Amino acid sequence: MSSDTLITLKEGPTLAALFRQRVERAPDAIAYTQYEENDATWHEHSWLETAREVARWQRALSKSGLQAGERVVIMCHNAWEWVICDQATLGLGLGLVLVPVFMNDRAENIVWISNDCSASLLVIEGQEQWDTLRESIDQLESIRDIVSLKKIEDSHPKLKSLEEWLPQEPYTLDLIANEAAPEELATIVYTSGTTGRPKGVMLSHHNIIWNIHAALHFFDIGPDNVFLSFLPLSHTFERTVGYYLAMVCGCTTAYNRSIPQLAEDLSLIRPTLLVSVPRIFERIYGRIMDKLAEESAVKQKLFKAAIDIGWKKFEYDQGREKWSSSLLLQPLLDTLVGSKVRQRLGGRPRFTVCGGAALSPDVARMFIGLGIPVTQGYGLTETSPIIAANPLESNIPASVGLPLPGVEVKISDEGELLTRSPSIMLGYPASLTDPLVPAFLGAGTWPR
Known part of the structure; x- marks a missing residue:
């Protein structure tokens, strides 16, 4: 940038x-x-x-x-x-x-x-x-x-x-x-x-x-990008x-008219970036699967092959798999299948960020296999909100990724996740006199 x-x-x-x-x-x-x-x-x-x-x-x-x-x-x-x-x-x-x-x-x-x-x-x-x-x-x-x-x-x-x-x-x-x-x-x-x-x-x-600036260490986002905003x-x-x-x-940020009109707005706005929750991906996944069930056995096999080989390419690009000759089929399968699914998201998604809950592995595998990078993260309102995220070049879809630079995390003796960073909230209005609250403000000590 x-x-x-x-x-x-x-x-x-x-x-x-x-x-x-x-x-x-x-x-x-x-x-x-x-x-x-x-x-x-x-x-x-x-x-x-x-x-x-x-x-x-x-x-x-x-x-x-x-x-x-x-x-x-x-x-x-x-x-x-x-x-x-x-x-x-x-x-x-x-x-x-x-x-x-x-x-x-x-x-x-x-x-x-x-x-x-x-x-x-x-x-x-x-x-x-x-x-x-x-x-x-x-x-x-x-x-x-x-x-x-x-x-x-x-x-x-x-x-x-x-x-x-x-x-x-x-x-x-x-x-x-x-x-x-x-x-x-x-x-x-x-x-x-x-x-x-x-x-x-x-x-x-x-x-x-x-x-925000901690998150931008993981993601390169320039002014040529367009967000479609639909989460509240x-x-x-x-x-x-x-x-x-x-x-x-x-x-540029465009505002979705309503969730029922999301598919139409994706086609009209053609966003490059999406911030979403699992249920949106799951809804699209379900509609694709329902339509696929009505197609011929040949088309179903072609769709499955596009996902399988697209996933292999993803794993190869991430450095987790060796090259195989099956990857030579990926450009053709992407033209026949992947590009058509991407058109349903406007045709030019660079990547999507998913949070709020865990995304089903099958759903993540389909989108990523079809050339739509999905990266998951984890956070809380109390942490402004991002604690961890998957960088695109080191994306493990079954995980919430790595702590952002400057964010510290550890597991307490009771099994609780603890975090400390400058993005930790000031506190709760009704609890500012509670002696336990300052420990969570990220000022220097771990919560006890």
């Missing part, structure tokens, strides 16, 4: 500074692409256009009377507006704190999260989210305003449409650059964990950006890799 393309940790020490750097370096480059229902058209947004809209949101947030450190909850699909809301909060008044929630979560959880973090503002997508929350509005103890991206026909005093909330000045506004320090709180991400109520994971700017931005995996990492590298 060109050194003038990548924004270094020093050049972009906070998430807001990272955004400003990208706008300055490539103002006219396409940053985001998304489908607009009002005119049934895909729209492209440059970095400069995005910055101007962020500035409008910052003025609106200022007029709402929000003070440094106050929480803003966002309950929306992945969209350009999600990024705008995030960047507007990050750069304003020593840093407001964005708290993302799942866009179709239950009202009970939204109320719990909003009250637990003492949120002041709630941003929702539209009627569906309003209908979910309408009967619980009075339980949102600290929320002063609710802003809806789409107009809602309701006269509740807290509800405002985005159109009336935003200032109407022309796009000549400058970004406000007044964010928190790198080590200070950037976001709170609520994760269900294993027991009890969701817990708020407090992540700093440095936690997230350090994790409320999850740290998609947010770190499909949003902030893309910004560090200058990539």
Whole structure:
């Protein structure tokens, strides 16, 4: 990757500074692409256009009377507006704190999260989210305003449409650059964990950006790449890799319309990089297998041969197998089978990153055998999130890979996985006085 393309940790020490750097370096480059229902058209947004809209949101947030450190909850699909809301909060008044929630979560959880973090503002997508929350509005103890991206026909005093909330000045506004320090709180991400109520994971700017640069030691990603974003931005995996990492590298991010439309969007957007979870690969695998079962025995054998020999080539390229004459058939089989399957993913996938759960060996073998590199990793919301990953040149699909450079891991006497790095969270909001918490902050001692 060109050194003038990548924004270094020093050049972009906070998430807001990272955004400003990208706008300055490539103002006219396409940053985001998304489908607009009002005119049934895909729209492209440059970095400069995005910055101007962020500035409008910052003025609106200022007029709402929000003070440094106050929480803003966002309950929306992945969209350009999600990024705008995030960047507007990050750069304003020593840093407001964005708290993302799942866009179709239950009202009970939204109320719990909003009250637990003492949120002041709630941003929702539209009627569906309003209908979910309408009967619980009075339980949102600290929320002063609710802003809806789409107009809602309701006269509740807290509800405002985005159109009336935003200032109407022309796009000549400058970004406000007044964010928190790198080590200070950037976001709170609520994760269900294993027991009890969701817990708020407090992540700093440095936690997230350090994790990105550690991951880039394993993956060479340049500005000519296109992400198709379909995992929820409320999850740290998609947010770190499909949003902030893309910004560090200058990539374009396109937003999937919906999971049922994913296959069509893959063909339209033709992404080079995908961030996914096993169920997406398993769904594609299942459809391919179902269709294959209806084909002739000859086609079934041809498909199996393409996977088997493609896998042998993968193992040979990885240095784990010797060359064999059967590899001479791989280019032909790839033309007949592999290239057609890759077309279902847009035709030009460089590689895909899979996390969140273990991917079935059979599924991984099919995709890799057909020329679609799948690399798995492991992490937690609490680790910003990547702990380990498989580099493309040393990819063992049955494993979660190697710890990122600078990430330490070990197994405790009780059999627990322990990790230490600069990407370990600041803590949980309700547990900051708990003497056990600082041991997990990566400051110098292993958890006891």
